[in-house]
Amino acid sequence: xxxxxxxxxxxxxxxxxxxxxxxxxxxxxxxxxxxxxxxxxxxxxxxxxxxxxxxxxxxxxxxxxxxxxxxxxxxxxxxxxxxxxxxxxxxxxxxxxxxxxxxxxxxxxxxxxxxxxxxxxxxxxxxxxxxxxxxxxxxxxxxxxxxxxxxxxxxxxxxxxxxxxxxxxxxxxxxxxxxxxxxxxxxxxxxxxxxxxxxxxxxxxxxxxxxxxxxxxxxxxxxxxxxxxxxxxxxxxxxxxxxxxxxxxxxxxxxxxxxxxxxxxxxxxxxxxxxxxxxxxxxxxxxxxxxxxxxxxxxxxxxxxxxxxxxxxxxxxxxxxxxxxxxxxxxxxxxxxxxxxxxxxxxxxxxxxxxxxxxxxxxxxxxxxxxxxxxxxxxxxxxxxxxxxxxxxxxxxxxxxxxxxxxxxxx
Amino acid sequence: xxxxxxxxxxxxxxxxxxxxxxxxxxxxxxxxxxxxxxxxxxxxxxxxxxxxxxxxxxxxxxxxxxxxxxxxxxxxxxxxxxxxxxxxxxxxxxxxxxxxxxxxxxxxxxxxxxxxxxxxxxxxxxxxxxxxxxxxxxxxxxxxxxxxxxxxxxxxxxxxxxxxxxxxxxxxxxxxxxxxxxxxxxxxxxxxxxxxxxxxxxxxxxxxxxxxxxxxxxxxxxxxxxxxxxxxxxxxxxxxxxxxxxxxxxxxxxxxxxxxxxxxxxxxxxxxxxxxxxxxxxxxxxxxxxxxxxxxxxxxxxxxxxxxxxxxxxxxxxxxxxxxxxxxxxxxxxxxxxxxxxxxxxxxxxxxxxxxxxxxxxxxxxxxxxxxxxxxxxxxxxxxxxxxxxxxxxxxxxxxxxxxxxxxxxxxxxxxxxxxxxxxxxxxxxxxxxxxxxxxxxxxxxxxxxxxxxxxxxxxxxxxxx
Numbered sequence: 050x051x052x053x054x055x056x057x058x059x060x061x062x063x064x065x066x067x068x069x070x071x072x073x074x075x076x077x078x079x080x081x082x083x084x085x086x087x088x089x090x091x092x093x094x095x096x097x098x099x100x101x102x103x104x105x106x107x108x109x110x111x112x113x114x115x116x117x118x119x120x121x122x123x124x125x126x127x128x129x130x131x132x133x134x135x136x137x138x139x140x141x142x143x144x145x146x147x148x149x150x151x152x153x154x155x156x157x158x159x160x161x162x163x164x165x166x167x168x169x170x171x172x173x174x175x176x177x178x179x180x181x182x183x184x185x186x187x188x189x190x191x192x193x194x195x196x197x198x199x200x201x202x203x204x205x206x207x208x209x210x211x212x213x214x215x216x217x218x219x220x221x222x223x224x225x226x227x228x229x230x231x232x233x234x235x236x237x238x239x240x241x242x243x244x245x246x247x248x249x250x251x252x253x254x255x256x257x258x259x260x261x262x263x264x265x266x267x268x269x270x271x272x273x274x275x276x277x278x279x280x281x282x283x284x285x286x287x288x289x290x291x292x293x294x295x296x297x298x299x300x301x302x303x304x305x306x307x308x309x310x311x312x313x314x315x316x317x318x319x320x321x322x323x324x325x326x327x328x329x330x331x332x333x334x335x336x337x338x339x340x341x342x343x344x345x346x347x348x349x350x351x352x353x354x355x356x357x358x359x360x361x362x363x364x365x366x367x368x369x370x371x372x373x374x375x376x377x378x379x380x381x382x383x384x385x386x387x388x389x390x391x392x393x394x395x396x397x398x399x400x401x402x403x404x405x406x407x408x409x410x411x412x413x414x415x416x417x418x419x420x421x422x423x424x425x426x427x428x429x430x431x432x433x434x435x436x437x438x439x440x441x442x443x444x445x446x447x448x449x450x451x452x453x454x455x456x457x458x459x460x
Numbered sequence: 461x462x463x464x465x466x467x468x469x470x471x472x473x474x475x476x477x478x479x480x481x482x483x484x485x486x487x488x489x490x491x492x493x494x495x496x497x498x499x500x501x502x503x504x505x506x507x508x509x510x511x512x513x514x515x516x517x518x519x520x521x522x523x524x525x526x527x528x529x530x531x532x533x534x535x536x537x538x539x540x541x542x543x544x545x546x547x548x549x550x551x552x553x554x555x556x557x558x559x560x561x562x563x564x565x566x567x568x569x570x571x572x573x574x575x576x577x578x579x580x581x582x583x584x585x586x587x588x589x590x591x592x593x594x595x596x597x598x599x600x601x602x603x604x605x606x607x608x609x610x611x612x613x614x615x616x617x618x619x620x621x622x623x624x625x626x627x628x629x630x631x632x633x634x635x636x637x638x639x640x641x642x643x644x645x646x647x648x649x650x651x652x653x654x655x656x657x658x659x660x661x662x663x664x665x666x667x668x669x670x671x672x673x674x675x676x677x678x679x680x681x682x683x684x685x686x687x688x689x690x691x692x693x694x695x696x697x698x699x700x701x702x703x704x705x706x707x708x709x710x711x712x713x714x715x716x717x718x719x720x721x722x723x724x725x726x727x728x729x730x731x732x733x734x735x736x737x738x739x740x741x742x743x744x745x746x747x748x749x750x751x752x753x754x755x756x757x758x759x760x761x762x763x764x765x766x767x768x769x770x771x772x773x774x775x776x777x778x779x780x781x782x783x784x785x786x787x788x789x790x791x792x793x794x795x796x797x798x799x800x801x802x803x804x805x806x807x808x809x810x811x812x813x814x815x816x817x818x819x820x821x822x823x824x825x826x827x828x829x830x831x832x833x834x835x836x837x838x839x840x841x842x843x844x845x846x847x848x849x850x851x852x853x854x855x856x857x858x859x860x861x862x863x864x865x866x867x868x869x870x871x872x873x874x875x876x877x878x879x880x881x882x883x884x885x886x887x888x889x890x891x892x893x894x895x896x897x898x899x900x901x902x903x904x905x906x907x908x909x910x911x912x913x914x915x916x917x918x919x920x921x922x923x924x925x926x
Binding site: 055056059060061063064066067068081082083084085086087088089090092096097098099100101102103104105106107110111119121129130131132146149150152153154155188225238241242244245246248249293294296297298300308310311312313314315316317322323324326340345346401402404405407408409411412414415416418419 | 553556557558559560561564578581582583584585586587588596598600615616617618619620621622623639655657658659660661663664665666667668669670671672673674675676677678679682683691693694697700701704708711712714716717719720722723726727744753754756757779781782783784820822823824825826827
C-alpha cells in the first residue's frame with residue numbers, strides 16, 4: 050500500500066469520527082492568549098464555525114487518532130471485522146492540523162477519539178500525549194475534548210482531565226443487555242465506574258486544600274456521553290430513564306442521542322433503515338424539558354404511547370394535551386414552574402413575563418412581543434384581554450397541531 | 461435642531477458622551493439629528509451638541525442594550541436609543557417592560573447585532589499571507605450585515621495574540637500587529653494568496669458530513685447563505701447534497717462483507733480470556749433483584765477476613781456507589797469521627813452493608829436515597845451470609861433498621877431495641893445501634909444525644925471484641 054498523504058488520512062479519520070454527535074465547545078473556564086505567549090481562547094459559550102448539510106454544527110476538529118480497532122462493536126464502522134480503509138495519524142500530525150485549522154479560525158479546538166489499538170492503555174497514552182503536546186509545547190488555550198477509553202488506567206484518565214476541557218465516555222446503547230450483545234468487548238459496568246471516577250476526580254479537584262490553594266482543575270467543562278437510538282429495541286421511556294439516571298449519577302453536562310445511521314460496510318446484525326431523525330429530535334426535546342423545565346421522566350413517559358414519544362407533536366405539547374385540566378393558565382398569576390409548562394412559551398419568554406408583570410398586567414400582544422409562539426400557546430393561557438374559552442377542551446385540539454394525515458396512494 | 465456626528469471608530473463612547481450632554485441640557489429627542497461618519501450638510505441643523513461631563517444614571521439594562529444597538533445598520537438607531545433614554549427619565553422601570561413596543565424593537569435590534577457579531581466570530585476565515593517574517597501573518601475578508609468589526613475585534617485579539625492579522629470589511633478594517641490593534645478605513649475585497657490548509661479544511665468538511673442524514677434547513681438557519689461566499693468550505697455543499705441520497709442507498713443495499721483476515725486472529729484472542737472468579741466479580745454480576753440496573757457498581761464489604769467485629773450498615777450511598785467502597789460518604793465520615801472517639805479501630809473491623817447496590821430516584825442532578833424493600837433485603841442476604849461465613853466475626857454491629865432486618869428478620873422497634881444484644885439465626889451475637897446517617901437528618905439540638913448513644917454502642921462493640 051502506498052503511503053497515505055495527510056489529506057487522505059484526514060478524509061478517512063474524519064469520516065470515521067462523524068458518528069459521534071457531540072461537538073460542544075461550551076462550558077468550563079474562560080481563557081485567552083492576550084499575553085502573547087500562546088494561542089487561543091475559550092469564551093464559555095462555544096462557537097459553531099460551520100454547519101454541514103446534515104444540519105450538524107462543526108465546532109471542533111473531530112477526528113480519530115486511528116480507525117484501527119481490536120473491538121468488534123456491531124454498530125461501528127471501525128469494528129475489527131469491517132473492511133473500511135484504515136489509517137493512523139502520528140501525534141505530530143494531529144497537533145499540526147489542530148493548530149493550523151485553529152489559526153485560520155475554522156475551529157474552536159480538538160475532539161479526539163480513537164479506535165483501540167494494541168491495548169486500551171496504549172491508546173489512551175497516545176491521546177493524552179497529543180493533548181499534552183498541544184497544551185505544554187504549543188501553549189494551546191483552545192478547547193480540547195477527549196473521548197476517554199473506559200478500560201484505560203485511572204492514572205491516565207486523571208492526566209487526561211488535566212489537559213482536556215471535557216472528557217466523555219460513551220455508554221453506546223440504552224441498556225446493558227444491548228451493549229453486551231452489540232459490543233461484546235465493552236463492559237457496561239466498567240463504563241459506569243469510569244464515569245463515576247471522572248465525577249469523583251472533578252469534585253475532589255474543586256475543593257481547596259488545607260493550605261487554601263486550589264488544585265489544577267479537572268475537565269472544567271465536565272463530562273458527557275452518547276447513546277445510539279434505534280439500533281436495539283429500547284423504547285423512548287427506557288432511553289429517557291437511562292439518561293436521567295446518567296445525569297443524576299455522574300453529573301453529566303450532556304447525554305447525546307445519535308439516531309442509528311447506516312454505515313459503509315455494515316454488520317448484518319443491524320437494521321439498515323433511514324436514521325430515525327424525528328425520534329432523535331423528540332428525545333432531545335424531552336431531554337430539554339427534564340433539564341430546564343422541571344419535567345420528571347415519568348411525566349413525559351405518561352404522555353408517551355407504548356413507551357414511545359409522539360412523533361407528530363412535541364413532548365411538551367403532548368403533555369399539555371393530556372393534562373388539560375391544568376389549563377388555561379393565567380400568565381398574570383401563574384408561578385414560574387407552571388408558566389414553564391405552557392406549550393409555546395420557553396424559558397426566555399417566562400423570564401420576560403415575570404419581569405414585566407411586576408409592573409403591569411399582560412395582554413395578548415405583550416406575549417407576542419416577548420417571543421412566545423402564540424399559535425401553539427393560544428389554547429393554554431389567559432391574559433387580560435384573552436381567554437381561549439372552549440378551545441382548551443375542544444376535541445380536535447390535537448389535530449390543530451399534528452400534521453394532516455397523508456393520503457395513501459393505491460398502486 | 462442640533463446635529464451630532466458620531467465617528468466610525470469608538471461610536472458607542474461618542475454616542476454616550478453626546479447623549480449625556482444632551483440629556484444634561486434637557487434637549488428633547490425630536491430636537492436632535494444623529495449621524496455616523498462625516499457631517500453632512502443638513503438644512504435644519506443649527507448647533508452642535510453641548511459637551512458636558514455630568515454623569516447621568518441609567519438602568520444597567522439600558523447600557524447593555526445600547527452597547528449593541530449602536531452598531532446596527534438602521535439609520536434611526538441613535539435616535540431610538542436617545543428617545544428611550546429620554547423616556548427613562550420619567551419611568552425607569554420601562555426598561556424591564558418586555559412587552560413595550562419601543563423596548564421590544566430595540567431588543568430585537570440588539571439581538572440582530574449580537575447574532576451578526578457571533579456569526580462574525582464564527583465565520584471569518586483567515587488565510588496565511590507573508591512569509592519570512594518573525595510573526596506569522598494572516599488576513600481575512602468579511603462582509604458583516606451591521607457595523608460590527610469594532611465590537612468583534614476584542615474576540616480576535618484575545619484569541620490570536622501570537623500572530624499578526626488583518627480583517628477587511630467594506631466599512632472598516634482592523635489590523636493587529638505586534639500586539640497592538642488599530643482600525644483603518646474600509647476596503648474592497650483584497651486578493652489573498654491561496655492557502656494549502658484551506659484544501660485540508662475542505663476535505664474535512666466533505667468527510668464529516670453524514671449523507672444518510674440530510675437536513676438542509678437546519679444548516680441554512682444557522683449558517684445563512686449570505687455568509688457563504690466568504691467561506692471556502694461552502695463550495696462543497698452542492699456536490700455533497702447531489703450525491704447524498706445515492707450514497708445512503710448504496711450503504712443500505714451493500715451486502716455484508718466477510719471480515720478481513722486479521723479480524724479472526726484478534727477476535728480469537730478475546731475469546732480465550734476469561735476473568736478469574738472471586739467474591740467481588742460474582743457480586744458485581746448479581747442480578748437477584750433489579751437494583752443493579754441503576755447503580756454504578758455493587759459495593760462489597762471491606763476489612764480483614766479474620767476481623768472479630770463485623771459492622772453492617774444499610775446500603776451504599778451516592779459516594780459509595782461511585783467509589784466502590786463502603787462508608788466513604790457523609791455518613792461514613794461521621795461514623796469515622798464517632799468511632800475514633802469511641803476507640804473503635806475501623807481498619808480492624810469488617811465493614812459492609814445489608815444491601816450491596818445503591819437504591820435511589822434521580823431528581824435532576826441529584827440522587828435521592830430510597831430505603832430498600834423487604835424483598836431486596838432478602839435477596840441481598842445471600843451476599844451478606846457469604847461474607848459472614850468467610851469472616852466469622854465474634855460480634856456483629858447492626859446499624860439501623862435495614863441491617864437489623866437482614867440479620868434478625870425483624871425490623872420493628874429499633875429505638876427500643878437499640879443497645880441490646882440479640883442473635884442471628886446461627887447464634888452470632890448482634891449489637892444493635894442507630895445508623896450514622898440518622899444523625900445527619902436530626903436537628904442540631906437533639907443530635908448530640910443521639911450521637912452519644914451511638915458512641916456508647918461503638919465503645920461497647922470495641923470492648924466486646926478487644
